[in-house]
Structure formats: C-alpha cells, structure tokens
Amino acid sequence: MLFTIKEVQEQFGLPASTLRFYEKEGILPPIGRDSGGRRLYSEPELEWLQLVVALRDTGMTMDHIKNYVELVKQGDETLHERRLILLEHKQDVERKMNQTLEHLEKINRKMAIYDLLAHGKKDFLI
Structure with missing residues (x-):
C-alpha cells in the first residue's frame, strides 16, 4: 500500500515541509513518485519515519x-555502533524520565500540602 504526503502528514502530525526536509537530508530514503511527480510513501518508509519521529521526540538531535x-x-558491519548509539540514547531518555518523575512527585507533594491548607489543616510541615 502507498500513501500520499497528505496522508503521511495526517498520520504523523508532521508538515509536508518536514517530510521533504527529511528526504532532502537523507534521513528518509528517496521517496517514490507517481506519474504526476507526487511523493508516494511505502510501508517500509513509514516504519523508518516512525523511528525517526521517536528519536526526535525523545530528544535525539538531527x-x-x-x-x-x-x-x-x-x-551490517555497523550493527554494533548503531546499537551503541541507541543504547546511549535510551539511557539518556531514561535519565530524563526519572528526573521528570522526581519533579512530578515534588509537584504532587506541594499540591497535597495546598489541598490540606485549603481545607484548614495547618498541623503539618510545609
């Protein structure tokens, strides 16, 4: 099955300019075209785009x-190096997630204190 750039835009929430940029920069493989020159994306290209979006959304630089x-x-001779890149990125994402969860817990504790104060309870430590 093939998808138009408009369908890919809607599926991934990316503007056409980003999709064209990814192709121009070699981040996506060259995209096939129909007889009118319009891009047509195949399933493997969409799977690749999913990975690129995941990497980008988790903070990997272009x-x-x-x-x-x-x-x-x-x-295949670069399998080890690619795995190492993904492992390092995964560890970085995990560190950021843990830090975000710690911050969220602090926010939740502060909100709980405010809830107690709002209900007139003042016999606890702030």
Whole structure:
C-alpha cells in the first residue's frame, strides 16, 4: 500500500515541509513518485519515519539521527555502533524520565500540602 504526503502528514502530525526536509537530508530514503511527480510513501518508509519521529521526540538531535542513518546505509558491519548509539540514547531518555518523575512527585507533594491548607489543616510541615 502507498500513501500520499497528505496522508503521511495526517498520520504523523508532521508538515509536508518536514517530510521533504527529511528526504532532502537523507534521513528518509528517496521517496517514490507517481506519474504526476507526487511523493508516494511505502510501508517500509513509514516504519523508518516512525523511528525517526521517536528519536526526535525523545530528544535525539538531527545530527545524531543523520549519523545513525549513515551507519544504517553502510550495512551490517555497523550493527554494533548503531546499537551503541541507541543504547546511549535510551539511557539518556531514561535519565530524563526519572528526573521528570522526581519533579512530578515534588509537584504532587506541594499540591497535597495546598489541598490540606485549603481545607484548614495547618498541623503539618510545609
């Protein structure tokens, strides 16, 4: 099955300009075209785009994504290096998630204090 750029935009919430940029920068493979020159995305290209979006949404820089893509293009001899890139990114995401959860817990504790104060309870430590 093939998808138009409009369908891909709607599915991923990305503007067409971003999709064209990803293709131009080599982050996506060259996208096939119909007889009118309009881009048509295949399932494998959408799967690749899902990974790119996940990496981007979790904070990987475009330079790191480009580096990863270049390694993929080089073939299986870069498997170890690609895995290491993903492992380091995963660990960074986990650190950020843990930090965010700690901050969220502090916010929740402060809100609980405000709830108690709002109900007239003042016999606790702030």
